[in-house]
Amino acid sequence: MTESNYNEIMQLLCDRLSVLTNSDTQITPDMNMISQLSIDSIKLLNLIMEIEDTFDVSIPINALTDIHTVRELADLVHKIKSDS
Amino acid sequence: MNLLEKLDAAAVARKSLLPNGVGAFGIPIEEVFSATEARIGDRRVLLLGTNNYLGLTFAPECIRAAHEAIDKEGTGTTGSRMANGSYFGHRALEREFAEFYQCSSGIVFTTGYQANLGTISGLVGPGDTVLIDGDSHASIYDGCILSGADIIRFKHNDMVDMEKRLRRLGDRVETTLIIAEGIYSMLGDQAPLAEIVKLKNAYKCILLLDEAHSLGVLGETGQGLVEKTGLLKEVDFITGTFSKSLCSIGGFCVSNHPQLEQLRYISHPYIFTASPSPATIASTRAALVLLSKGSDLRKQLWANCTQLYSQLKETGYLLGPDPGPVIAAVLDTPQQALQLWQSLLEHNIYVNLILPPAAPEGKSLVRCSVNAAHTPEQIRYVGDTFAKLHSKI
Numbered sequence A: 001m002t003e004s005n006y007n008e009i010m011q012l013l014c015d016r017l018s019v020l021t022n023s024d025t026q027i028t029p030d031m032n033m034i035s036q037l038s039i040d041s042i043k044l045l046n047l048i049m050e051i052e053d054t055f056d057v058s059i060p061i062n063a064l065t066d067i068h069t070v071r072e073l074a075d076l077v078h079k080i081k082s083d084s
Numbered sequence B: 001m002n003l004l005e006k007l008d009a010a011a012v013a014r015k016s017l018l019p020n021g022v023g024a025f026g027i028p029i030e031e032v033f034s035a036t037e038a039r040i041g042d043r044r045v046l047l048l049g050t051n052n053y054l055g056l057t058f059a060p061e062c063i064r065a066a067h068e069a070i071d072k073e074g075t076g077t078t079g080s081r082m083a084n085g086s087y088f089g090h091r092a093l094e095r096e097f098a099e100f101y102q103c104s105s106g107i108v109f110t111t112g113y114q115a116n117l118g119t120i121s122g123l124v125g126p127g128d129t130v131l132i133d134g135d136s137h138a139s140i141y142d143g144c145i146l147s148g149a150d151i152i153r154f155k156h157n158d159m160v161d162m163e164k165r166l167r168r169l170g171d172r173v174e175t176t177l178i179i180a181e182g183i184y185s186m187l188g189d190q191a192p193l194a195e196i197v198k199l200k201n202a203y204k205c206i207l208l209l210d211e212a213h214s215l216g217v218l219g220e221t222g223q224g225l226v227e228k229t230g231l232l233k234e235v236d237f238i239t240g241t242f243s244k245s246l247c248s249i250g251g252f253c254v255s256n257h258p259q260l261e262q263l264r265y266i267s268h269p270y271i272f273t274a275s276p277s278p279a280t281i282a283s284t285r286a287a288l289v290l291l292s293k294g295s296d297l298r299k300q301l302w303a304n305c306t307q308l309y310s311q312l313k314e315t316g317y318l319l320g321p322d323p324g325p326v327i328a329a330v331l332d333t334p335q336q337a338l339q340l341w342q343s344l345l346e347h348n349i350y351v352n353l354i355l356p357p358a359a360p361e362g363k364s365l366v367r368c369s370v371n372a373a374h375t376p377e378q379i380r381y382v383g384d385t386f387a388k389l390h391s392k393i
């Protein structure tokens, strides 16, 4: 998987998060999704399902325990996509 | 926040859901009169919040067997089977479960929770995958976490989503365990077993089915969904509990794979816990006989289920998709559910209150469980009370 794919993942995440948070806050890669963006666990799971379908991957729920920031999520999706 | 402050914060969150100190969880039951009635505070209540599906909690055969076992073998085994040995009853019950499911092996665990923990963590490990239904019981989730395998969820009973996820696994399907439940504990709906089996065979995975709520309830002899669908031979591992239709406490796993026996040597939830007490094993053995011959009880149970399900549906309650012994009214907010739960108790009916995140999709549930011992009059009273309260939600 290439860098452009990585950017695509990051872009999609930022776009979706900005809709979900429903505010003008500029989403940046190092923002914490739970504490800074107030994304609750149900919204996060819905977002993940959307990402899974867009990139045709499955993200194991145990992998999510280490994910806090937008960048960490993008890295994880990128890694799973590259391994598949 | 330190560790104790975190617990305080959780207590505040819980209290905000349950005003006036209402004790909806772990309600004190002062006296139990029968399979259908008990005393809560000053009230004699109708029990619709148990999992006593065949109504066998006071079956004389089971009570007698438990008494005799205590007299003969004492109150407890005081240790694990690995270290302290297997009593005759443990081995006999394992044989009887294997025979009941026409399988070559059976293992008894101390609870149903441990049956799932022990079986799942024995079958898969780090680098393997478990593919589980999104509405799986906590014992399945916890077993998966204990195993260290990658946990992938498919949308509840959604076979298109399940296939998509199997396809994405590529070569990893070879070390994938699929897990489903005969009857799901929250909404009472059944797994689409025929389609699951078709996919499991197409992708060559191993399938585990938890028959916790379907044992005693589905199928001519009460084996569960495997019997109702005629797919017994297609399921690799079946787990279940003694705590529902069998009215005691414990769990089991049966299989035709001889490798099941290996779990006795590697599965911590089997090894590092005391084995079931003699009385527990004895009453379970007696209950298994009653369960397998209990087609009349099942007929009575299903008559009750159908009556209550259709009455609640007609009244306008949103229910799970399949009628069955678990009948859950789905409500939008915890407050609505709490109000209905409380009003039912004021009408001397005890049901279960299920709030998010335990209830699926952020909803709240008022969950009834029907049993074979409920009389048609009791069921009618419950249905009429629900009807009376519907407009007040």
Ligand SMILES: Cc1ncc(COP(=O)(O)O)c(C=O)c1O
Pocket: B111, B112, B113, B114, B116, B137, B139, B181, B185, B210, B212, B213, B241, B242, B243, B249, B250, B251
């Ligand atoms: C689907 C399911 N599996 C397993 C269990 C655990 O059974 P036990 O009560 O024997 O620990 C339960 C019971 O709550 C259950 O609902």
